Amino acid sequence: MADVLRRIGLSLGADLCWPTCYEEVLRRLDLAIDHGGDTIRFEVDRVTIEPFDLRQGSRYDVVVDRLTHWYTTSREWIKKAVLMDGLYVFNNPWAIQSMEKHTSYCAMMRLGMPIPDTWIVPPKAYEPKPDLEITLSRYARLFDLDEVGRSVGFPLFAKPYDGGGWAGVSRVDDEAALRRAYDDSGTYLLHLQRAVEPHDLFVRCIGFGPQTRLVRYDPSAPLHDRYTMDDGGVPEEQRQTIVDTTMTINSFFGWEFNSCEALRQDGTWRPIDFANACPDSQVTSLHYHFPWLVTANLRWSLFCAATKRTMRVNLDWQPYFDIADTDAPYADKLAGYAAIARERFQTDEFESFCATHLGHLDGEVWAFFDTPIAYDAVRQKVATLFPNHEVDLFTDLFWERIQRWRTDNPPADG
Numbered sequence: 001m002a003d004v005l006r007r008i009g010l011s012l013g014a015d016l017c018w019p020t021c022y023e024e025v026l027r028r029l030d031l032a033i034d035h036g037g038d039t040i041r042f043e044v045d046r047v048t049i050e051p052f053d054l055r056q057g058s059r060y061d062v063v064v065d066r067l068t069h070w071y072t073t074s075r076e077w078i079k080k081a082v083l084m085d086g087l088y089v090f091n092n093p094w095a096i097q098s099m100e101k102h103t104s105y106c107a108m109m110r111l112g113m114p115i116p117d118t119w120i121v122p123p124k125a126y127e128p129k130p131d132l133e134i135t136l137s138r139y140a141r142l143f144d145l146d147e148v149g150r151s152v153g154f155p156l157f158a159k160p161y162d163g164g165g166w167a168g169v170s171r172v173d174d175e176a177a178l179r180r181a182y183d184d185s186g187t188y189l190l191h192l193q194r195a196v197e198p199h200d201l202f203v204r205c206i207g208f209g210p211q212t213r214l215v216r217y218d219p220s221a222p223l224h225d226r227y228t229m230d231d232g233g234v235p236e237e238q239r240q241t242i243v244d245t246t247m248t249i250n251s252f253f254g255w256e257f258n259s260c261e262a263l264r265q266d267g268t269w270r271p272i273d274f275a276n277a278c279p280d281s282q283v284t285s286l287h288y289h290f291p292w293l294v295t296a297n298l299r300w301s302l303f304c305a306a307t308k309r310t311m312r313v314n315l316d317w318q319p320y321f322d323i324a325d326t327d328a329p330y331a332d333k334l335a336g337y338a339a340i341a342r343e344r345f346q347t348d349e350f351e352s353f354c355a356t357h358l359g360h361l362d363g364e365v366w367a368f369f370d371t372p373i374a375y376d377a378v379r380q381k382v383a384t385l386f387p388n389h390e391v392d393l394f395t396d397l398f399w400e401r402i403q404r405w406r407t408d409n410p411p412a413d414g
């Protein structure tokens with residue numbers, strides 16, 4: 001029986017609130033887990049940015065990465081550490097880099113998901129490139145934008161093929177509005193996607209490893225109210241469809257932390273945006289759901305670190321396509337995809353690990369979110385985003401919602 005230390009690194013950019021909570025709860029847990037004949041302890045610190053020798057080792061077992069979808073130096077350090085030092089990281093940096101929204105639409109259409117009809121149109125403008133002129137003059141066919149719009153059907157959404165954060169997204173009602181949107185779109189490569197309208201419910205389903213949380217989402221509300229505090233009363237069998245959809249997407253693309261947006265129209269859930277592999281984790285957006293996020297993150301990273309889970313570096317899509325290519329009804333196919341996801345996320349092992357070793361986690365999180373450290377973490381995040389005169393107001397608003405979560409979720413033993 002050896003004493004083993006597992007190091008977890010947090011690779012961070014602007015994140016402020018959840019890392020403080022994560023570190024503090026881990027400290028309070030004071031874990032010494034008996035696993036595989038060893039006693040495992042954990043240490044967490046923050047990954048720094050510096051020059052590195054490609055052959056130098058890494059001190060981390062697991063990195064929770066929130067930075068490398070836009071910050072290249074850290075992404076390339078992570079890739080090196082995965083390839084050369086056996087590092088486990090979520091999310092998989094190669095899967096984030098190469099799988100934009102467009103790939104996710106095509107792949108999930110291939111699996112039979114009810115993605116709204118979507119076209120792509122060549123961009124209005126280009127960055128200059130040596131062969132651009134000759135290529136376009138030879139091969140770019142004039143096209144009738146109105147006709148493409150009518151094929152998709154109005155209203156539609158024009159949005160970048162690799163979009164995020166609502167940049168360049170517009171809702172288009174008719175041909176004239178489409179021409180205006182296209183003229184204003186610059187170098188964006190645009191999808192034109194049929195609007196899921198009318199719809200009677202909009203949800204985001206957050207997936208963290210095998211854990212999910214479904215939240216009704218209100219895109220028309222101000223930022224701090226977009227995540228609502230309820231799940232929209234989704235009936236049980238529909239909930240299962242959304243969870244299975246999210247788990248299918250996440251396991252397919254190797255995203256262990258991702259959120260999936262879906263809209264319900266005539267009883268059918270249509271996923272519209274599910275390539276979000278660095279989902280919002282701030283208390284200022286998640287408020288009521290923030291303690292869940294901190295808990296889910298701790299559970300999954302501790303499981304990966306303690307069990308030395310093997311990182312799936314290459315994505316293997318054929319098993320999904322084998323199911324997709326059968327004649328089974330879509331509901332059966334989805335259940336088949338979800339079964340692959342359960343296995344890839346080691347759902348059974350994860351649940352038994354949590355039951356055996358992390359029984360006190362819920363109680364620690366519940367107690368922690370009543371402390372001045374937790375309050376201060378909320379306040380600090382608010383202070384970076386809100387004007388001075390609103391800091392008290394919004395700190396108290398988010399704090400009150402966290403307290404509501406505590407009231408609704410008392411730990412089983414307390």
Ligand SMILES: Nc1ncnc2c1ncn2[C@@H]1O[C@H](COP(=O)(O)OP(=O)(O)O)[C@@H](O)[C@H]1O
Pocket residue numbers: 116157159163164165166167169193194195196197219261263272273
């Ligand atoms: N097909 C659609 N039907 C209805 N609403 C849509 C559709 N596509 C986008 N939207 C709306 O536009 C918002 C931004 O689009 P989205 O695809 O989520 O882009 P981003 O990746 O930038 O978040 C969505 O949250 C939703 O409110």
Ligand SMILES: [Mg+2]
Pocket residue numbers: 165166261273
């Ligand atoms: Mg979105």
